[in-house]
Amino acid sequence: MASGTTSVEHAADAAAHGAEASGAGMPQLDFSTFPNQIFWLLVTLVVIYFALSRIAIPRISAVLAERAGTITNDIAAAEELKQKAEAAEAAYQKxxxxxxxxxxxxxxxxxxxIQAELDIELKKADAAISAKTAESEKAIAEIRAGAVKSVTAVAKDAAKEIVSAMGGKADAKAVTAAVTARMKG
Amino acid sequence: MATEAHEEGTGLVFHPLDQFIVKPLFGDGPIHWYTITNATLWMALSVVAIVALFVLGSRGRAIIPTRTQSIGELIYGFTYKMVEDVAGKDAIKFFPYVLTLFMFVLFSNYLGLLPMSFATTSHIAVTAVLAMAVFLTVTIVGFVKNGSKFLGLFWVSSAPLALRPILAVIELISYFVRPVSHSIRLGGNIMAGHAVMKVFAGFAAVAVISPVSVGAISAIYGLEMLVAGVQAYVFTILTCVYLKDALHPGH
Amino acid sequence: MEGDIAQLGQFIGAGLAGIGSGAAAIGVGHVAGNYLAGALRNPSAAASQTATLFIGIAFAEALGIFSFLVALLLMFAV
Known part of the structure; x- marks a missing residue:
């Protein structure tokens, strides 16, 4: 490690030179610069302290508080709206x-x-139908009665004619009775 | 600071600590306390970045935040929750103080990672002032809030009586070592990362191993991105832990 | 010549102090590994303990940084 030893020697030389130049090898231990650094450090710290405590911190804490308030309000408003929506939904369902x-x-x-009307109509229709049926039966009965009378008359006439054609003298009373008896039979 | 490794004859020369040299920004004179140096420049840049993020980013006061405002709100909420969880509810009045420290350390760490930049938090002077500020705040607040009961922090009443004086000495030492470890942890981490990157950068001068060296720088850079955030977080959370001790000294 | 011997001592000391960084790495690994083991056993409690994890890592790493600082001091400041 030839280069290593030479570098170490050089470093030592440099250290020696540095020590000669500034009084101490390490710049950190050069006490002649301490007042300067300490003075400017104090100035720096005071400036930062006032910039932060007078301007930045009140501002940021105000912003944070305002944001927290806004968020709380918004959450409350959202809650309210949600309840309203729920109420509206309930009303809608109702x-x-x-x-x-x-x-x-x-x-x-x-x-x-409709059922009632239907029932009435049905009853009416039933009544009409039964009335019609009764009328028809009556008409049929009349017709039948008419027909029986006619048949009786025709039968009497025919019997009278037949009797007279036979040369007999038709007794109207007997013929009628006979016809009637036959009609019944 | 450019890479300081330049060939001198045969070997490599490393100046991994030259990047931390404080020097005047204008001219070449001696460094008085008021001289504007590169440290001043990068502290001012961190102030500008913090103001841009928090003051300009939130100037809209928008309910629906812009991107910058939402980053600012995230950091605000993160730090607020950390103070509340670790230090307790009554520590909220120290929140601007904690946020100031956190923001300064975080932005200094990340700005220090830019190439050619100057890492202000790599200087013991800076971190020691930050840690001493925390230490003094905690001690003063502890005594003002609790009076002599604050000394109960060192008197472990749950331990056997014979052990208590020994424990008190140990607790006292550990209490006074706090600002030392608090400052050296931050400064040492940042300085170590930058020095390691510079050493690898020095190796890049040798053609054969330069690809490895560049790869290693990239890897270390990624690690340092993590370390910068974690150290700022750790610095802040330890501040909160110490504040909790000041407000509630009981064990 | 005696300066060279002093320098030799410095460099050897710096190298020895560098071992401390490795030891700190072991410590950090322990912290992270045990955290992971615990987190896998009880994942619901893991999120609440990340702050403790980072504090533990920071404490372990700080000691490694101290040894690194000692090495740097030996190399450049003494």
């Missing part, structure tokens, strides 16, 4: 339920009304 109930009620009413 309205929906009411509307459903109303609708089903209306439907039921309409159904009942």
């Amino acid at each position: 309205a929906l339920v009411d509307a459903r109930a109303e609708a089903s009620r209306i439907v039921a009413e309409a159904k009942a009304e």
Whole structure:
């Protein structure tokens, strides 16, 4: 390590030179610069202290407090809005339920009304039908009665004719009785 | 400071500590206490960065923050929570103080990582003042708040009586070592990282190993990015721990 | 000649002090490893202990930094 030893020698030389130049090898131990450094350090610290404590710290703490306040307010407002939204939703749900109930009620009413009308109409129709049926039966009975009378008359006439054609003398009373008896039979 | 490794004859020459030299920004005279030096410049730049982040970034006072404002709010919230969790609720009135220290250390660390920059927090003078400020604050607050009860911090009442004087001596020593370790931890970490990078940069002068050297610088740079943040965090959280001791001295 | 011997002592001392950095690395590894082991056993408690983790790492690392500082002092300041 030839270069190592030479460098060490040089370092020692340099140290010696430095020691000659400034009184001590380490600049940190050069006491002639201490008053200067201490004076300027104190100036620096005082300036920083006043800049921070008079301007920066009140300003930043005010900003932080304001921000905290704003955030708290915003959170409160958000909470309020959320509650409002929940209330609105509940009202909506209630309205929906009411509307459903109303609708089903209306439907039921309409159904009942229709049913009632239907029943009346049905009754009317039934009555009309039964009236018609009775009329028709009466008409049929009349027609039948008419027909029986006609048949009786025709039968009497025919029997009278037949009897007279046979040369006999038709006894109207006997013929009628016979025809009537036959008709019944 | 440019890389100080320059070939002198045969070997390499390392000047890993030359980057920490404090020198006047204008002219070449002696350094008085009022002289504007490179340390002054980089402290001023950290002030500018902090003001840009916190004052200009939050000037909109927007409820929905811009990017810069939201970074500022994140750091604010992070530090606030740290003070509240570690030091307790009644330590909130020290929050601007803690935030000032945190911001200065954080920005100095990160600005010091820029190439050609000057790391103000690598100087024992700077970190010692920061640590002594914390130490004095903690001690004064402890005595003002608790009076003589603050001395109960050193008198471990849960230990056996015979052990208590010995423990008191140990506690007292550890109490007075606090500012030393507090300052040297920060300054030493930053200085070590920068010196190691500079040593690797010195090796880059040799053509054969320069790729390895450049790779190593990149890796160390990544590590130093982490260290810069962690050391600022540790400095702050230890401040909070000490504040808790001052406000609640009981063990 | 005697200056050379003094320098030799300085460099040897600096090298020995550098060992301390490695020891600090072991310490930091212990802290982080035990944290991870604990976090895997009880992940819900892990998040609340990150601050303690960083404090522990910082304490362990500070001692390594001290030894590094001793090495630097021997190299450049004595």
